[in-house]
Amino acid sequence: MKIVLIGSGNVASHLAEALLAANHNIIQVWSKHFENAVLLSSTINSQAVKYLSEIDVDADLYVLAIKDDAIEDVALQLKNVRGMIAHTSGAVPLHIFEGNFERYGVFYPLQTFSKAKKVNFLDIPLCLEANDIAGMQLLKNIARGISNTVVEINTEKRAILHLSAVFACNFVNHFYALADEILRENELNFNLIKPLIKETAEKIQTAKPISVQTGPAIRHDEKTIAKHESLLGKHPQLVEIYKMVSDSIKKTR
């Protein structure tokens, strides 16, 4: 498949690698910052383009792996392409392409990507949406070549998935960061809790999270809760978070 990649960030880079490994031809890469397009294109045997007007209009698929806010603007500048256009966002509705493209869709990899760390694309659920059957078939063909989990998800359900990912990934990572901060303040090493973090994530791969909840809140251990709140005393915002999440755990249905 001839693919044009719009974007050069974490999603774009990891996706590009997976597409290349599946023998797709990424003919061009565009980025807001040309030097990033040059950098990425050099690793995937592609061509960097500086202006959207230089984009080849005859590719099979245009993948927009860029910031949510930029998708609509950039798409408008690609109105003349003949192939299918798709974005990779969890939060942006399908209909933003409506009226300007014949065939369009969403190709949402449900994963968190970081520059430094390789990911195995085969394990990443790909959530697809398209405005017609042929478009869905095209996305499916590509998706099944790079992932073991390919699902059709509409805009509303994709928004819910994205919301749940904020809790299970973004908020979770912030709690790792808060734990790190609390430990550092007390000259304790974050390494000590890394096995715990790993095990907590591994547990729920087979068990329902609600069934493996531990800690003072689920035991209604008010003595420990009060002690923890006093230890957090220097940080009123952390006390509030501690109270609120503990209350939520206590109300666990």
Added chain:
Amino acid sequence: MKIVLIGSGNVASHLAEALLAANHNIIQVWSKHFENAVLLSSTINSQAVKYLSEIDVDADLYVLAIKDDAIEDVALQLKNVRGMIAHTSGAVPLHIFEGNFERYGVFYPLQTFSKAKKVNFLDIPLCLEANDIAGMQLLKNIARGISNTVVEINTEKRAILHLSAVFACNFVNHFYALADEILRENELNFNLIKPLIKETAEKIQTAKPISVQTGPAIRHDEKTIAKHESLLGKHPQLVEIYKMVSDSIKKTR
């Protein structure tokens, strides 16, 4: 070493297995519920005892792996033992043993244990505290035989470790549970976000959490934040949590 195990819950069971594998002799097991002591003792070639008064007073170590609230009471009933006594709690101070025992300590495995899931004890940090050098040496000898990470941690720092574990494990698991709830309400499968959860925990094994924070809050993407809050509309408490954690992320130092 001759060890008596007080308790038969998750910590006791997993610890017993590790101690046995390191060729220690768990001579007796006591539990509040005798049938649980019978069950555990049968798997570790030990003897279940029904009453604390039956406990052999000549063991080298008495490990109290029981609920925090019960430690002091049960310890008082073991005043006549001649060996060292230690509890396994993150939150209970060392000094609760003071005055009633000659040699006492803490043997705190920093991990979350569940019935169903095996853990590799070698990876679990063991945090030790003791009232004298010989006691510390005894605990260290045992700890080093079952874990690769053995640290001396006093009561104050142990409380901080435990607090940070509440954020990084208990609160994190609750967020997994909330994500599960949100998904189920919308007929979406929790399996879809399992790879994301795994990757989020793996990332911070090598990167500082603050450096890999992603999501709408760190991008100050108010449009997505507002949308998520409206999607959570049915659950005012979840809206509050969403707001509060997002605010905390935005203030990330």
